[in-house]
Amino acid sequence: MSFFWLFPQIPGLLWAEQHGYARYGKGLFSDSTIAPGQLFRLNRSVARAETKIKDFWGSHEGKGIIIFCQKESEFAGLCGSGKGAGCSIGTPWRSWIVLNADGLNEDVIAHEMCHIELMTRLGWWNVKTDIPTWLDEGLALQVDDRFVSEKDSIQRYIDYKAELEMYSNGNQWEIPLTELETNKQFFGDEYRTRLAYLTAATEVSKILTKTSKKEFLQTLERDRTFVPRGSTFVPEGTKPRKPMP
Numbered sequence: 001m002s003f004f005w006l007f008p009q010i011p012g013l014l015w016a017e018q019h020g021y022a023r024y025g026k027g028l029f030s031d032s033t034i035a036p037g038q039l040f041r042l043n044r045s046v047a048r049a050e051t052k053i054k055d056f057w058g059s060h061e062g063k064g065i066i067i068f069c070q071k072e073s074e075f076a077g078l079c080g081s082g083k084g085a086g087c088s089i090g091t092p093w094r095s096w097i098v099l100n101a102d103g104l105n106e107d108v109i110a111h112e113m114c115h116i117e118l119m120t121r122l123g124w125w126n127v128k129t130d131i132p133t134w135l136d137e138g139l140a141l142q143v144d145d146r147f148v149s150e151k152d153s154i155q156r157y158i159d160y161k162a163e164l165e166m167y168s169n170g171n172q173w174e175i176p177l178t179e180l181e182t183n184k185q186f187f188g189d190e191y192r193t194r195l196a197y198l199t200a201a202t203e204v205s206k207i208l209t210k211t212s213k214k215e216f217l218q219t220l221e222r223d224r225t226f227v228p229r230g231s232t233f234v235p236e237g238t239k240p241r242k243p244m245p
């Protein structure tokens, strides 16, 4: 999940970081003492997530501050919602990844890191204005192996497609991408949100069967509007359109 726009939590995040929470090394905070075993798992998950980001993007540019909440109420307060195992909050000057106990997991952390990576590379405002939520979430689900775990791009697409078919009861319930452009459209009740995730992941994994990851990501950094907002098709050989003013 990613919330780039919800500013009410920002004072809480800054407070947590500067006064309220215990600090564990550079860029890691917690609302209460972390047991040694848990700290080990957390650090290991972060390291593995960083490797996933480097494998996908080529390097890790977006450094977010990690806040580990052992109390669900703290997690819900900082994320603006108690749903899920992690969230990322990006602002033009700083970003955070907030995790709860379920977030001690390399997939959860890599997912949130991917949101921050996109924002860092394209720019906060540009992501907000030009990147539909389905694309942002679909990219994050390429480093997140909770639904499917195949590394090969074609197999990953086949697996996501199968998951989507199964979850939508043979594609009986479909959400067009044009209805998944904003966070508000994307995140609904549990069923819809999961359907939205699978739709986004299937679409992005499909695009990545047509172009190399590297080429796709480099083109996106150059022209953030080159992926049609509602289309499954990446035009091959067509000139990238100019970004909207």
Ligand SMILES: [Zn+2]
Pocket (backbone or CB within 6 Å): 001, 002, 111, 115, 137, 140
């Ligand atoms: Zn997400």
